[in-house]
Each structure stands twice: as C-alpha cells, then as structure tokens.
Amino acid sequence: MTFLTPALLAGTLFIGVPILLHLARRREPRRLAFPALRLLEKTRRKQETHLRLRRLLLLALRCAAIALLALALARPLLTPKLPAEANETEAPTAPAPAPATAAGTGLAMALVFDNGPNMGYRLGGVTRLAAASEVAEWMLSRTPPETPTLVVDRTQGARPAVSDVGVAATRVDRLHIAAAVRSLTDTIGSALVAMAATPAGRREVFVFTDLSFASLDTASQESLAALLQQHPEITLRIVDVGAPEPRNAGVAAVETPSATLLAGQSLQLETTLEIVGDPPDKAVLRLWLDAPEGPLKRDERPLPETAADNGPITFTLNGLPEGTHTGYVQLVTADGLPADDTRYFAVRVIRPSTVWLVANDPSRAVFVEEAITVTESAAGVTCRNMLSSDFATDRQLADLLRAGPGAVLLLDPAPFSGSVWRRLADYATAGGGVGVFLGGAANLTELNGADAQTVLPAKLRWRSRERTYLRPIDYQHPALAPLAPYAASLPWSAFPIFERWEIETPASDAETVATYADGSAAIVGRQVGRGRVLMMTTPVSDPASGDAVPWNLLPTGDDPWPFLLLAQSLVDYLAAEPAPPLTYTAGATASVALPPGAEAGGFLVRLPRGESVRQTPLPGAGSLAVRMTDEAGVYRVATSAGGTPVEQRFVVNLAPGSGRLERIDQAELIERIGSDRIEIVRDREALARSIDRGRVGRELYGVVLAMAVLALVGEQFVSNRFYRSAREAAS
Numbered sequence: 001m002t003f004l005t006p007a008l009l010a011g012t013l014f015i016g017v018p019i020l021l022h023l024a025r026r027r028e029p030r031r032l033a034f035p036a037l038r039l040l041e042k043t044r045r046k047q048e049t050h051l052r053l054r055r056l057l058l059l060a061l062r063c064a065a066i067a068l069l070a071l072a073l074a075r076p077l078l079t080p081k082l083p084a085e086a087n088e089t090e091a092p093t094a095p096a097p098a099p100a101t102a103a104g105t106g107l108a109m110a111l112v113f114d115n116g117p118n119m120g121y122r123l124g125g126v127t128r129l130a131a132a133s134e135v136a137e138w139m140l141s142r143t144p145p146e147t148p149t150l151v152v153d154r155t156q157g158a159r160p161a162v163s164d165v166g167v168a169a170t171r172v173d174r175l176h177i178a179a180a181v182r183s184l185t186d187t188i189g190s191a192l193v194a195m196a197a198t199p200a201g202r203r204e205v206f207v208f209t210d211l212s213f214a215s216l217d218t219a220s221q222e223s224l225a226a227l228l229q230q231h232p233e234i235t236l237r238i239v240d241v242g243a244p245e246p247r248n249a250g251v252a253a254v255e256t257p258s259a260t261l262l263a264g265q266s267l268q269l270e271t272t273l274e275i276v277g278d279p280p281d282k283a284v285l286r287l288w289l290d291a292p293e294g295p296l297k298r299d300e301r302p303l304p305e306t307a308a309d310n311g312p313i314t315f316t317l318n319g320l321p322e323g324t325h326t327g328y329v330q331l332v333t334a335d336g337l338p339a340d341d342t343r344y345f346a347v348r349v350i351r352p353s354t355v356w357l358v359a360n361d362p363s364r365a366v367f368v369e370e371a372i373t374v375t376e377s378a379a380g381v382t383c384r385n386m387l388s389s390d391f392a393t394d395r396q397l398a399d400l401l402r403a404g405p406g407a408v409l410l411l412d413p414a415p416f417s418g419s420v421w422r423r424l425a426d427y428a429t430a431g432g433g434v435g436v437f438l439g440g441a442a443n444l445t446e447l448n449g450a451d452a453q454t455v456l457p458a459k460l461r462w463r464s465r466e467r468t469y470l471r472p473i474d475y476q477h478p479a480l481a482p483l484a485p486y487a488a489s490l491p492w493s494a495f496p497i498f499e500r501w502e503i504e505t506p507a508s509d510a511e512t513v514a515t516y517a518d519g520s521a522a523i524v525g526r527q528v529g530r531g532r533v534l535m536m537t538t539p540v541s542d543p544a545s546g547d548a549v550p551w552n553l554l555p556t557g558d559d560p561w562p563f564l565l566l567a568q569s570l571v572d573y574l575a576a577e578p579a580p581p582l583t584y585t586a587g588a589t590a591s592v593a594l595p596p597g598a599e600a601g602g603f604l605v606r607l608p609r610g611e612s613v614r615q616t617p618l619p620g621a622g623s624l625a626v627r628m629t630d631e632a633g634v635y636r637v638a639t640s641a642g643g644t645p646v647e648q649r650f651v652v653n654l655a656p657g658s659g660r661l662e663r664i665d666q667a668e669l670i671e672r673i674g675s676d677r678i679e680i681v682r683d684r685e686a687l688a689r690s691i692d693r694g695r696v697g698r699e700l701y702g703v704v705l706a707m708a709v710l711a712l713v714g715e716q717f718v719s720n721r722f723y724r725s726a727r728e729a730a731s
Helices: 006-024 035-073 083-087 128-141 165-173 184-196 218-230 362-374 394-402 418-429 481-489 561-575 666-673 684-695 701-730
Strands: 076-078 107-113 149-153 202-209 234-240 248-255 260-262 267-276 284-289 296-302 313-317 323-332 342-350 354-359 382-387 406-411 433-437 458-464 500-506 511-515 521-528 531-536 583-585 590-593 603-606 612-615 623-626 633-641 644-653 678-681
Touching: 035 701, 107 128, 107 165, 107 184, 128 165, 128 202, 128 234, 128 684, 149 165, 149 184, 184 202, 184 218, 184 234, 218 666, 234 684, 248 323, 248 342, 267 323, 267 342, 284 313, 296 313, 323 644, 342 583, 342 633, 342 644, 354 362, 354 561, 362 406, 362 561, 406 561, 418 433, 418 521, 418 531, 433 561, 481 561, 500 521, 531 561, 590 644, 623 633, 666 678, 678 684
Parallel strands: 107 149, 107 202, 202 234, 234 678, 260 342, 354 382, 354 406, 406 433, 433 531, 583 644
Antiparallel strands: 248 267, 267 313, 284 296, 284 323, 323 342, 458 500, 511 521, 521 531, 590 623, 603 612, 603 633, 633 644
16 A cells, blocks of 8 residues: 555644543542442442443544544555566466566556547547547546557558657557558557567556457457467556447448359359348449449349348349459448448459360260260360370461460370470460370370470379279369369269379479379379469270270269269369459459560559559569558559550458447456456546556545544544533533
8 A cells, every 4th residue: 555645644643632632631539438338339430441431432533533534635545466466376377478578667558549440430420440549649648758658550561669658649640540451459469569578667558449340359359368368467458439339231242153254154243231230221232333434333222121131132244245344332321331331343254265185086085075065164165176196286286375275185195296295385384274184195205204394293103003092182272172062972982093103203393183092193283384284193084895994984983973073173273264363352462464465564553542553573473463452442453565555453342341340248358358457448537547546556535534534423422422421420
C-alpha cells in the first residue's frame, strides 16, 4: 500500500488529544466511612468496571476516527502488481514465456488499431475507426509526452516503431481503412514483441477494435491466448468501439465453375450474401460486365426478404467472345458498410484445344480417344489421330507449332529423330502439353539421349516384369486433382500392371505425379517453358486380345471407369493453356503472363482508383509480378507486343469474411484468455478507471472515509449513552 499525500499521515498524532482528555477526566473516588452502606460495595465495584469499559470504548472510537480521517486525507492506494509478478504465485500451466528485456522503470505502451474493412462500418455517420482514433487521441492527451509509444495497425507490410506521444498522435491522425490487411492477432503479436523489447517497468497494449468475427473469430481468439502466455509481463486492454447491434448486408462471394470458359458456353455466377441483423429494405442485386465504353448492367434482381435462407443467387451470361472478361455483382442498399457490397469476378474465354494422338497403329489410339470423347472435357479438346511416321515429318511438326497450345500424346511411340524431340521441346516451351506413354516400342538409347531429355522428365533404367498396380500416394498434383473425390473408391488393384519401365535418374525439376504399389514412379512430370510434360512408364494403348501380352489392363479390364477418369484428367492437365489466376485477395501478389514479343519495360499497370504505374519484369521471367493490390477492383496491364497493343486484366476482392460484423461473445473471450490477462472497456470513463487502476492502483479514500464516519457515529452514540448514564447516576 502507498499514499498519494503521505505527509498528511502526521495527522495521526492528534490521537493524543482524546487520550489526554481521557486521562484528565479521570476522577479519584472519595472514601467515606459509612458502615451502613458496606453492603453496597460490591455493587459499586461492578458499576465502576462497567464505566471503565465504556470510557475505553469511547477512547478507542475517538482515536480510530482521528486516525481514519488522517489516512483518508493521505489518499491510500493498493499498488497493482505487474502481470508477471501476479503469475509468480501460480503453478505454470503453459510453456515458458519468450525471454523479454529486463523491466526497468517508467511506462511504455502500444496502440493497436483494427483498420480492416469491418472498421468502416458507420454508426451515426462515424466510422468505427474514426471513433477509435478519437478515443486514442483523448488518451494520448492525458499521457506524459516522453512516454515511449507504439502505433501499429493491420496494414500489410507496416513496420511499427516506438516513438514519443507527439509522433504517435500524428500517426493516429493518419490512420485509414485498408483492404489489404493481416490478421488482428498477428498485429497484436508484433506489438507484444515490440513492447517486450522495451526497458520500461510497465508495458501496456491497447487494442481498438469492434470485437466482431471479422477481426477476432474463434481461431484468432485461441491464437491470442497463446500469444499472451508468451508475454506475461504485458497488460492487454481491448477498447470496444463496435456497434452494439450492427446491421449489414453484403456480397460474400461470387463463384464461377472455372476461371476458363470455352467459347459458346454459358457463364454461371453463384452469388452468396452475408446478412447481419435484419435483412435490408428494398435491396437490389445487380450484375455489371465491363465493356470498352464502361460497365454495362446485364441483370438485376430484387433481394428477397428471406435471401439469407434461400442459398446462392445465380446469374447467367451468354455469348461471351474469346478473351478475358471482368465485371462485378453489386448489392444496392443503404447500410453502414458499403465496402462489402461489391464483389468482382473474371473469366477467360478460349477456343477448344487440339489433342494430337500419335500412335504406330491407329487402333492403338482408340482407348484414349474414347475416354476423351465419352466424358466432357474441361479443356474442350478436339482429337486428331496421326501415325508416328506422319507426325515426324517436318511439315506436320510445323503445322503443330502453328496450331497453338494444345497437347500431343505419344502412345507407345516408335523411335524419333533428334529434330522431332527438339520440335516438341519448342512446342512445350510455347505452352503446349506433351504426354509420353511408354511401352514395348520404346528405345532406351533414344529416350536417354540428349535430344529426348530436353523434353522427358527422367532417364530410364530397364523394363520390369514384376506385377503391381497403380496406387497414388495422394491426389494433390493438378494432374490428379479431379480424381480426389473418388480416391477412396478407385479399385486400382483390379487393373494389374504386368510390365513397366523403371526410372533411373529424374531431371532436377521433375516431380512424381503418381506411384505404383511398390512405391516406384508411375507418372513423372516437369515444366518445359510455359508447357507441361507427363511421362507414364506403362502404355495405355495395348489391346487385351492378340498375340502380344498386354503390359497392363488399365484400359481393357472389367469396367475400366478409373482409366476413363485418369485419361480425362491427364489430358485436361496437358491441354489446358497455362495461365495465372484471374482473381486475387487484396494484398496478394498477382501474376500476369507476358505475351510473346512483349516489349521489355513497356508494362503499364492501371489501378482501380485510376492511377497508372509503370513496371518492368525481371530478366528471363515469364510473368509480371504485380504487388500493388491493396485495393479491391479491376486491374489492367497494358503493353505492346510486336507493335500491337495488348491489355490483360485481373480482379482483386476483399478477404472472405470482411463483412462478418456479428459481435463475439465477450464472456467467452475473457474465459478463453483469462480475466487476469485481458480487460474490455467500452467508453472513456471505463478506460480512465482501468488505466488508473493499472498504473496508480486502487484508491481506498472512499472506503477509509466511510470507516471514519462510522467511527464518529459510533463515538457519538457511545458518548451520549455514557454521559446520560453518568448524569442520571449523579442525580
């Protein structure tokens, strides 16, 4: 315990006044010889004992009243313990905290601001970030100017630095809502680390947020609890500036079946809404498609009253020509958070790819051709059969390169010359896919030669006749990803492999796509330029009947539906034109493919807000990395290829869940983290009380003063009874 004015404790010396008065009022009894009253001696002694006790009680009450008044005027305080000191008496239940700088004297504090899109919600015309900044500026005005202060927000790439109060106030004044943000837990973590490195005796972290699920979902709360266990020496206070009952409606997602669409196909846009509180009145959902003359409205739907319960709302666009198309779905309504009312989409429309099936015998291509035509190809391929001897001609190879991206499948190919392999390497470099399915016609010397190895992902060792079957370890590779939903039911063991080639040395950039049951490689892939190459070590073209024993029963076994899925998946992977994604989350690095013949240094990136920035790709890079994606909207990259202007586009959206304004359960948050580690305040008065308790301590002035008043009341009561009894006795 400490005192704000310890000098006033000298007032306790006035306790001597009632003691002196008590001694001065003592009267010695006079002795009178009165034999007739001897019988009353016993009664007199009893009364004197009773009076003596009353005098002592009266003296104690007077002394207590004076002492308590002196204590109250001295302003006693219960000095708070630092969190680390409080935890010394508790058994450790968590891992040892990270080492921190030894505590010294003074105060250091960090102000952490949630400036995500959720803080743009307006209540009474004021955003939640503006309300947080106002409270922080008021708090800084009460803080000593020399106090080390850190201001940090959720903006990606922000580098917090400790400064004085004046600089901190300037930073608070410059805060703004950001679309590209990191998690609030990561932001608090950076502040905890910065505070742990300061030598101050008391370290405090203030978090200004709306306590919504957009900022602190359940996973984030658990992460925050783990962070605080690592820094027990730091006090955390959350300043709640959220709306008590938020009401918001926004577009949570706009999903397309694929980022690539074949010419003539319809585009389906499934729009999911996020509604918090009561549904909006008279809301309208509009579909806009970008055009050279500006956005064109293509559809409009009134929002049903039960929109939140009816599932996604689907829009359909028909007749999109080849090229990249962008647009957005907009919810037209009056709510407090307009940032999540718009969601952007992008789709690439392409013509069908051509798949060349090259075999020594046309009948050997029938299994793959039927697998492609029976099922619907995502790449929209067109098959063309060709004999190996015809394919190897210079004229045919030149036609292949002019045909543009597609895929070439070599089905147990006969030996080729080195020029054929070099042409295939050029085809893959330009973006084409090459699939090689090895069988009995393969020549080991040719395939391990320098020319073939410019395409193939591995060198071969020998043929193996050990019986096995396909058994992929997982289906994470894009070439097998379409099979993942059926992984548990694929009966690969029912389609045995009798013969196969074994891999000797894979290329440095090769990766195993699928394996056999014994763990050896079955399908190996690599990237060649912009194209993809797959090599399967057993064929998919051997008939079940005939003089030769088939290498496997993959295409000819009983009900070979796994082969149909496998062939379709591999063809789609090879025939799909490699292209970077078209949709990104704010803050992510976007990748834009460089068109052939693009001029170096001639890329102009136009941002959604209208600004243009010139960028230069890295030497030798096949794409342009765009990192300035801190705003939602449509981004355009303009360049010139061979003297012809070329524009490429992509879109950026807010992170999912940015409009989840539902309030988290504060009681659960405190229970999860611990009431001794976190405190939630709602207004300035509560914040001021919390700060005073934390820094100064709990003042006992009111309690001690009340005790002094009780002592005075008791003194009055006892003295009245005592003196009245004395007067009655005297009379």
